[in-house]
Amino acid sequence: MSAFLFYLFATLTLGSALLVVLNRNAVSSAMSLFLAFIGMAGLFVLLEAYFLALQVMVYAGAVVVIFVFIVMLLDVDKLPRQRIDKLSKGAATIAFALMVTGVLWLFHKDQFTGPALPAEATGAVLKTYGRQLFTTYLLPMQVTGFLLLIAMIGVIVISKRTPAATAASGK
Amino acid sequence: MTPEIKALHDIAVSNYWPALAPEIGLGVVALALLALELLLPKRQLATVIPRVAILGFVAALAWTLRDWSAVWLGHELFGGLVRQTTDSQIMRVFFLVASLLVSFIATIVLPKQKAPRVEFFHVLLVATGALMLLAQSNHFVLLFVALETVTVAFYILVSYFRASPLSLEAGLKYLVMGSLSSALLLFGIVLLYGIAGNPLLAGHTAQSMNFAALGEFLRHNPDEPLALVGAALVLSGIAFKIGAVPFQIWVPDVYQGAPTPVTAFLAVSSKAAGFALLLILVRGPFLPLAQVTLPLLSIFAALSLLFGNLAALPQRNVKRLMGLSGVSHAGFLLVGVVASIARTDAVSWAPAAVYFYLFTYLLGAMAVFGVMAHVAGDADADQDFRHYAGLARKSPLLGAVLACGIGSLAGIPPLAGFIGKLLIFVAAFHARLWILLGVAIVAVVVSIYYYFGWMRAAFYEEAPPSPERAAVVPLHLGVAASLTLVSLALATVLLGVYQGPFGQWIATR
Numbered sequence: 266m267s268a269f270l271f272y273l274f275a276t277l278t279l280g281s282a283l284l285v286v287l288n289r290n291a292v293s294s295a296m297s298l299f300l301a302f303i304g305m306a307g308l309f310v311l312l313e314a315y316f317l318a319l320q321v322m323v324y325a326g327a328v329v330v331i332f333v334f335i336v337m338l339l340d341v342d343k344l345p346r347q348r349i350d351k352l353s354k355g356a357a358t359i360a361f362a363l364m365v366t367g368v369l370w371l372f373h374k375d376q377f378t379g380p381a382l383p384a385e386a387t388g389a390v391l392k393t394y395g396r397q398l399f400t401t402y403l404l405p406m407q408v409t410g411f412l413l414l415i416a417m418i419g420v421i422v423i424s425k426r427t428p429a430a431t432a433a434s435g436k
Numbered sequence: 437m438t439p440e441i442k443a444l445h446d447i448a449v450s451n452y453w454p455a456l457a458p459e460i461g462l463g464v465v466a467l468a469l470l471a472l473e474l475l476l477p478k479r480q481l482a483t484v485i486p487r488v489a490i491l492g493f494v495a496a497l498a499w500t501l502r503d504w505s506a507v508w509l510g511h512e513l514f515g516g517l518v519r520q521t522t523d524s525q526i527m528r529v530f531f532l533v534a535s536l537l538v539s540f541i542a543t544i545v546l547p548k549q550k551a552p553r554v555e556f557f558h559v560l561l562v563a564t565g566a567l568m569l570l571a572q573s574n575h576f577v578l579l580f581v582a583l584e585t586v587t588v589a590f591y592i593l594v595s596y597f598r599a600s601p602l603s604l605e606a607g608l609k610y611l612v613m614g615s616l617s618s619a620l621l622l623f624g625i626v627l628l629y630g631i632a633g634n635p636l637l638a639g640h641t642a643q644s645m646n647f648a649a650l651g652e653f654l655r656h657n658p659d660e661p662l663a664l665v666g667a668a669l670v671l672s673g674i675a676f677k678i679g680a681v682p683f684q685i686w687v688p689d690v691y692q693g694a695p696t697p698v699t700a701f702l703a704v705s706s707k708a709a710g711f712a713l714l715l716i717l718v719r720g721p722f723l724p725l726a727q728v729t730l731p732l733l734s735i736f737a738a739l740s741l742l743f744g745n746l747a748a749l750p751q752r753n754v755k756r757l758m759g760l761s762g763v764s765h766a767g768f769l770l771v772g773v774v775a776s777i778a779r780t781d782a783v784s785w786a787p788a789a790v791y792f793y794l795f796t797y798l799l800g801a802m803a804v805f806g807v808m809a810h811v812a813g814d815a816d817a818d819q820d821f822r823h824y825a826g827l828a829r830k831s832p833l834l835g836a837v838l839a840c841g842i843g844s845l846a847g848i849p850p851l852a853g854f855i856g857k858l859l860i861f862v863a864a865f866h867a868r869l870w871i872l873l874g875v876a877i878v879a880v881v882v883s884i885y886y887y888f889g890w891m892r893a894a895f896y897e898e899a900p901p902s903p904e905r906a907a908v909v910p911l912h913l914g915v916a917a918s919l920t921l922v923s924l925a926l927a928t929v930l931l932g933v934y935q936g937p938f939g940q941w942i943a944t945r
Binding site: 371400401402403404405408409411412414415416418419421422423424 | 444447451456463466514515517518552555558559562563565566569577578581582584585588589591592595596598607662
């Protein structure tokens with residue numbers, strides 16, 4: 266059963282990832298991206314990493330909505346097919362071949378088999394994760410708070426219309 | 437006590453917050469600035485905000501010096517997240533002094549551009565706290581969170597003059613390149629985390645983000661390919677921050693477009709943070725991987741020295757020149773880092789030489805940026821050699837400070853920069869890095885050419901008869917500004933003649 270589900274989700278992920286690249290309609294691409302994320306979330310559920318699955322789902326929802334917004338704002342309907350020059354084609358082929366060789370080599374070396382780590386230790390369980398976040402990792406958590414604060418202030422400061430900026434753009 | 441309570445108790449003991457009092461203080465002052473903006477009348481803001489920020493930096497500096505040799509030095513705090521050492525104390529002082537001087541430059545430049553101030557100092561305070569945390573991190577989680585805070589702060593600061601298209605362009609470029617470097621770094625960390633947690637390998641650990649545990653794992657498996665790729669990616673991510681070739685592509689444009697105080701902050705603090713991290717990593721957990729880190733960093737060093745100097749030769753814009761010469765300074769510093777891992781027994785003082793070089797760079801670069809802030813007109817990105825024509829005649833003080841700063845950066849004998857370069861060269865000599873030493877010496881000779889082009893403009897060229905800027909730039913110097921610039925120049929001269937306790941510390945390492 267779980268092997269069947271794995272192949273189902275893997276096909277879904279790979280297929281819709283391909284569609285993201287091949288689709289010429291930007292909205293369809295964004296929707297395919299959403300499907301690819303759903304497939305990935307399914308794969309994480311199969312690995313019993315429920316928290317990661319949840320994260321990917323949230324990511325799928327939030328990010329794809331933003332993508333669709335931007336597509337609508339920019340009002341792109343259908344992109345013209347761009348010609349790719351020979352150099353890029355060659356470089357992409359070589360890079361792809363290298364990556365495939367690398368992955369095959371790693372599998373050949375049998376790096377990935379072995380006993381599974383207990384889920385408790387890896388923080389994959391939501392309760393363990395929350396506990397660690399507010400005990401062991403309290404300091405990085407606080408720093409993250411400051412990170413978000415300055416990010417927010419930065420957005421305001423760069424997008425706010427100051428008198429100087431208005432004068433400059435009015436020229 | 438139940439085991440659960442015991443575990444919580446251990447964490448509470450380990451999370452020893454007083455050790456981070458300066459960083460917490462900076463965070464509190466940053467928040468206080470936002471409150472002050474709401475409470476104070478608008479007229480007073482312009483004078484009060486920079487003073488409060490500078491006071492905050494001075495207080496944090498005093499507190500760091502008070503705890504200079506605290507009992508917890510060398511021990512892991514916060515469950516292994518933080519480990520303070522003498523090295524990290526030096527870097528904390530370094531970042532505080534650098535931010536003090538950046539605030540000083542900001543008080544000159546921000547009024548010229550009519551840019552908001554509160555947010556600038558707020559972001560500067562937070563970034564300084566994060567930089568200080570970076571220098572004492574002992575765990576990849578804290579390292580990444582602190583580094584990302586610094587990077588986000590720089591995204592904001594670089595595009596701070598949003599009325600200037602060049603500043604926005606620089607911000608966008610820094611955003612794209614910074615994200616790329618963060619992605620490389622994160623990918624490397626994840627590979628290391630994954631491989632060090634593999635239960636099939638000797639020395640595997642559940643705490644594989646901790647530097648000590650990771651170092652133990654790498655000692656058992658120095659040839660593990662995934663670990664090597666991970667370490668190389670982490671080093672590449674850091675090479676972006678220090679602007680070493682081949683990751684220097686963003687440097688000239690971002691340095692030119694960023695507001696002058698931010699360029700100074702980028703050139704000095706961001707680069708120093710990269711080197712603090714590099715020294716922590718390559719002398720700590722990555723030491724067993726020296727067979728890979730050594731050639732990798734040597735190539736970075738040689739390329740940075742050659743590219744930085746050759747690309748700086750035709751530059752006339754002083755901000756681009758500082759950026760490209762900064763690439764070559766990164767090359768000199770990398771030679772010191774390479775020397776510190778090439779033969780750890782023979783030159784155990786090489787990291788100290790790197791810190792000394794960073795301090796000389798701080799003094800020299802800040803003196804130059806301080807003069808630049810005064811000479812710059814309305815267009816912050818357009819600062820050219822021709823604007824310096826006749827500077828020494830118009831303002832002998834600025835001319836003298838500029839000469840001290842540039843001379844120190846070029847490494848002219850009585851000044852601090854010379855001793856800094858000399859220490860690095862001696863370290864490279866003892867570590868038998870003949871090729872790097874040769875490249876570095878050639879680089880020094882080349883650098884003198886472009887540094888002195890700038891000096892010639894300031895001292896021997898006449899100001900054009902009707903300079904378009906003469907009216908804009910009255911070269912008005914306040915008392916505080918003169919005092920700061922003079923003390924920077926004096927410190928550059930003093931540190932070249934007398935190294936004092938710093939020299940003793942280097943000698944005893």
